[in-house]
Amino acid sequence: MQTQIWMIVPGNAALSALIWFVIAMPFLYAARRPVHEFVRAFGHLAHAPLRLLARSLYAAAQSMRYRNREVLLAHGREETEQHIAREFERVAVLVKRDLEGYPALQQRLLAEITRVEDDYKKCGEVPPPPPEWVEAVEAVAKVKNGNELVQRVLDEINRAIKEIHERMLKEYRGAYEERHKILNGFMPFWRSLQQTLAQADRRVTSLNDRAGQIDAQMKKFEGIVNKTPDAEHALTVSAATQLAITTLVLAIATGGALINYKLIALPMSEMVGAGDYLTSSLRTSDVAALVIIFVEATMGLFLMETLRITHLFPRIHGLSDTVRRRLMFAAATLLITLAGIEAALALMRDMLIADKAALLQSLATVQQHAPAADGWMTKIPTAGQMLLGFILPFALAFVAVPLESFIASARTVLGSALVALTQGAALGMRLLATLVKSLTKLLITFYDIVIVLPLLVERLIRRGPKAAAFGVDDETLVPRRH
Amino acid sequence: MERRQFIITMGAAALAGCGDSKSHSQAVYMLVDTSGTYALEIDKAQAIVNYLLGTLQSGDSLAVARVRSRSFSEKDIIAKATFDSRPSQANTQKRAFKDAIDSFTKTARGSAYTDITGGLIQGAMFLNETGAGRKTILIFSDMQEELDKSTVRDFPIDLKNIRVVAVNVVKLKTDNMDPRRYMGRLEEWQKRVELAGAAEWRVINDLEHLDRILRS
Numbered sequence: 001m002q003t004q005i006w007m008i009v010p011g012n013a014a015l016s017a018l019i020w021f022v023i024a025m026p027f028l029y030a031a032r033r034p035v036h037e038f039v040r041a042f043g044h045l046a047h048a049p050l051r052l053l054a055r056s057l058y059a060a061a062q063s064m065r066y067r068n069r070e071v072l073l074a075h076g077r078e079e080t081e082q083h084i085a086r087e088f089e090r091v092a093v094l095v096k097r098d099l100e101g102y103p104a105l106q107q108r109l110l111a112e113i114t115r116v117e118d119d120y121k122k123c124g125e126v127p128p129p130p131p132e133w134v135e136a137v138e139a140v141a142k143v144k145n146g147n148e149l150v151q152r153v154l155d156e157i158n159r160a161i162k163e164i165h166e167r168m169l170k171e172y173r174g175a176y177e178e179r180h181k182i183l184n185g186f187m188p189f190w191r192s193l194q195q196t197l198a199q200a201d202r203r204v205t206s207l208n209d210r211a212g213q214i215d216a217q218m219k220k221f222e223g224i225v226n227k228t229p230d231a232e233h234a235l236t237v238s239a240a241t242q243l244a245i246t247t248l249v250l251a252i253a254t255g256g257a258l259i260n261y262k263l264i265a266l267p268m269s270e271m272v273g274a275g276d277y278l279t280s281s282l283r284t285s286d287v288a289a290l291v292i293i294f295v296e297a298t299m300g301l302f303l304m305e306t307l308r309i310t311h312l313f314p315r316i317h318g319l320s321d322t323v324r325r326r327l328m329f330a331a332a333t334l335l336i337t338l339a340g341i342e343a344a345l346a347l348m349r350d351m352l353i354a355d356k357a358a359l360l361q362s363l364a365t366v367q368q369h370a371p372a373a374d375g376w377m378t379k380i381p382t383a384g385q386m387l388l389g390f391i392l393p394f395a396l397a398f399v400a401v402p403l404e405s406f407i408a409s410a411r412t413v414l415g416s417a418l419v420a421l422t423q424g425a426a427l428g429m430r431l432l433a434t435l436v437k438s439l440t441k442l443l444i445t446f447y448d449i450v451i452v453l454p455l456l457v458e459r460l461i462r463r464g465p466k467a468a469a470f471g472v473d474d475e476t477l478v479p480r481r482h
Numbered sequence: 483m484e485r486r487q488f489i490i491t492m493g494a495a496a497l498a499g500c501g502d503s504k505s506h507s508q509a510v511y512m513l514v515d516t517s518g519t520y521a522l523e524i525d526k527a528q529a530i531v532n533y534l535l536g537t538l539q540s541g542d543s544l545a546v547a548r549v550r551s552r553s554f555s556e557k558d559i560i561a562k563a564t565f566d567s568r569p570s571q572a573n574t575q576k577r578a579f580k581d582a583i584d585s586f587t588k589t590a591r592g593s594a595y596t597d598i599t600g601g602l603i604q605g606a607m608f609l610n611e612t613g614a615g616r617k618t619i620l621i622f623s624d625m626q627e628e629l630d631k632s633t634v635r636d637f638p639i640d641l642k643n644i645r646v647v648a649v650n651v652v653k654l655k656t657d658n659m660d661p662r663r664y665m666g667r668l669e670e671w672q673k674r675v676e677l678a679g680a681a682e683w684r685v686i687n688d689l690e691h692l693d694r695i696l697r698s
Contacts, residue, residue, distance in 0.1 A: 266569070269540065269567075269568070269569055270568050270569055270570060273540070273541075273567030273568065274539060274540035274541060274567050274568070274569055274572075275506070275507055275539075275540050275541025275567045276567070277504075277506045280504065280506070351570075352569055352570060355569075355570060355573050356569070356573060359535075359536070359573045359576055359577065360536050362577070362580065363532040363533075363535055363536045363576075363580060364532070
């Protein structure tokens, strides 16, 4: 009954509503301007802060992006510098190792070449000396008379020439044979020369490769120094890849740490007691086992730092070499000690499990036969556990390397993600602001539609029936300045 | 420097405050009925004790007491132990406990009357003394209480925060004739135990599911 009190025509809600609407219409018309102002003001109230927020978010995103870029480039620059320095060190080693022997190599080459030249000279063909009797033969040949003496001399000369010819031919052949022998002796020298030259070629090629790598790194370095977008993009992509790889490695390391924890959690209860709890479900012995693992990881971290493999703590790198070396030995000693403790704990775990199994067997209603002791075979799991307990701390020590890369790459990737998120939020704010503005306009138009009848009447009164027939509104004729 | 000291102190304080003062140990007091024909069920009681020995951890307490004509006495406790925090020592204690129960089962004799209430009061006192976080009384009995004329047990008892579990409640000959007697007996015990403020009342007759004894 209470709900029907508003009904002017009882039982007819639609008609009652219509009558109420007609009654309200003049009031709505009268309140048109204030309502418009109110809606606009309300819209402005939401629109302006949203725009401001969007602008602030954009500015924050830009600032973050700039900072991220600076950090990324600085990190990339440092990394590339280290790469280049390392490459130069390698080149220096190569030069020292390979080119240091170049004077000796050159001397050897010269000696071999000189020897070959000497031998070659020896191979030169020695023309046979001109026979001294040629002139005598010519003189005898000029004698005109067919003198018997001349004939005999000529015969004698002929015989002597033949004899000399045969001897010369023999000597000539002997000399050739000798030269061939010398030439044959060239072969090892040629081979040696070839090998020496090939070796020199290899060394030079290796140096050339290194020079190529240095060129590539230098190009990258130049890009970073000049802050080119390509260099930034390459560094970002590289950071994302690094993050993925290091996450995988850290996940594997976490698996190793869990196994390690399993190995020492039970025996730790023998040391610190099994009945103490830190929280409702966290045993003190479990926490003690975790602490040991964390201490091992920390010692590993310090070891890697003091070995200058990682660069997480600049303070350690700033220490003098003596102090750093002492720290390194301390960390290594602690790590070895902890590894030894873990091996002992792993042994104790095996003993405790065996004891528990024996107890449970004695408590069992149906007595089971104990498995026959199989000598060394039964000792394999124990030895394996001990070995694992000793090795895992050292394996954990190397976590420092991927951890450093993870931190560096996560900073870049998370920074980029945060920038994208902020930009997305700014865009959202901007869209919301536009939506509010449009909604304001929509509400004003809707209000005018609701009071269309009084508006038409107003128009008729103001402009006459002609203008009203075209349905032109005052507000559409005059551009709004809001 | 002050800031660093503050952080270190706060860390130490936080660690010190982490200690959980609430007791996580549990205590079990088992009453073994040795009266009349129920004495024949003693082997099952031994199996239950063995299960408890295998399940309870370091820091937990266990006591086994017999139910006789008058059971409100420390002399009725056959064996009791609070297991050492070191698992190896706890195992040694469990072995000794088992030996004590084994020798009891061999020498157990039946009693004329059955004073379950006296055993419950004794058990509640023992459990409260242990300070365990979770307290359970196991009643290995047919739950047929029989008292001599001079034994007074008809007064309210206090079993606040104690779980009471009746195990192996066998049916008597009279129960077979009229099962309502059995149901009525259990209902009566439940009412009495709940009135005494017990945290839980439970009946476990299937000894294949002994894990329900310690489970809420």
